[in-house]
Amino acid sequence: MTAAQLTFSPCDLPLDGRLVEVGPGRYDWVHLHLSAPVGEAAVWLHYRDAVDPEFLRSLPGTPVARIGVPRRAELLAVELPVLPGVRLLGTALS
Amino acid sequence: MMRPLSLAPHLNNTGLTGEDELDGGGFNIWGNTFPAGELPPAGGTAVVGEVPFLFPVAGADNVRCRGQRVDVPAGDWDWVHVLGAAERRTEDLVEVHYADGSVRGQWLRMSDFWPQTEPRFGEVLAFRCRHMHYPRHVQRTTSPAIWAQRVPLTVPSGVVALVLPDNPALHVFALTLQAVG
Numbered sequence: 624m625t626a627a628q629l630t631f632s633p634c635d636l637p638l639d640g641r642l643v644e645v646g647p648g649r650y651d652w653v654h655l656h657l658s659a660p661v662g663e664a665a666v667w668l669h670y671r672d673a674v675d676p677e678f679l680r681s682l683p684g685t686p687v688a689r690i691g692v693p694r695r696a697e698l699l700a701v702e703l704p705v706l707p708g709v710r711l712l713g714t715a716l717s
Numbered sequence: 718m719m720r721p722l723s724l725a726p727h728l729n730n731t732g733l734t735g736e737d738e739l740d741g742g743g744f745n746i747w748g749n750t751f752p753a754g755e756l757p758p759a760g761g762t763a764v765v766g767e768v769p770f771l772f773p774v775a776g777a778d779n780v781r782c783r784g785q786r787v788d789v790p791a792g793d794w795d796w797v798h799v800l801g802a803a804e805r806r807t808e809d810l811v812e813v814h815y816a817d818g819s820v821r822g823q824w825l826r827m828s829d830f831w832p833q834t835e836p837r838f839g840e841v842l843a844f845r846c847r848h849m850h851y852p853r854h855v856q857r858t859t860s861p862a863i864w865a866q867r868v869p870l871t872v873p874s875g876v877v878a879l880v881l882p883d884n885p886a887l888h889v890f891a892l893t894l895q896a897v898g
Contacts, residue, residue, distance in 0.1 A: 651796075652869070663821070670839070673839070675824070675826070675838075676824070677824065677869070678821070678822065678823065678824075678871055679871075680821065680871045680872060682872060683872065683874075688871070689869075689871055690869075690871065691796070691823075691867075691868075691869020691870075691871060692869075693824070693826070693838075693866065693867050693868065693869060694838065694839025695839050695840070695841060696839040
């Protein structure tokens with residue numbers, strides 16, 4: 624699924640290391656609409672039984688980042704990086 | 718769309734043996750191997766969770782990871798599906814190389830082949846054998862596993878190669894790309 628096909632649930636949150644809950648479920652991707660492009664940062668995926676680091680990167684030339692969810696397990700939340708001045712404007716799950 | 722990759726140029730370890738050639742391989746330092754007769758035919762396609770993998774031909778049948786560079790055909794790729802197993806569980810970075818010269822890391826996590834437990838990293842159990850081969854006997858109380866893991870490509874366009882970790886505990890039997898969409 625491309626970013627243009629996604630429907631983002633709007634929000635407005637700072638990237639300050641906070642935990643953003645998602646509807647518990649199995650997903651392939653967490654898509655983030657950010658206020659500015661991000662080159663690379665670490666996020667932590669919180670599953671029901673595990674927590675893994677993954678990479679957050681914007682698609683080149685866009686403020687949309689996507690985070691892969693490798694585990695076939697229930698995802699509960701995403702722990703955002705600390706990036707002063709960058710805000711989370713929307714999320715989408717696929 | 719799925720695109721299995723050939724690992725033929727990189728196969729450097731024999732992890733599958735028949736009962737008539739128990740000492741013909743060595744997945745680990747003790748010479749343990751998977752029983753080939755309990756796994757898909759050599760050179761065939763094995764489908765695991767809707768992902769087709771090119772099961773290796775007989776002989777050297779897996780890649781013990783030492784930083785091998787695997788070329789990637791042109792396309793927009795979402796996932797790298799990995800059929801593999803580890804000597805003890807391990808996690809390491811795959812380098813994803815792009816046409817513009819940039820390199821991005823992605824985590825590859827693989828559970829142990831030996832203990833008869835659930836996967837440590839949320840993989841799909843691809844194959845659970847009923848026996849383990851030792852160089853001089855068949856151990857009928859040990860059931861080694863091969864796992865199907867997946868590695869996301871956060872930037873899907875312009876990938877030209879994957880460089881496997883320099884981590885000999887990690888073994889890869891097959892790789893398959895999944896296209897965006």
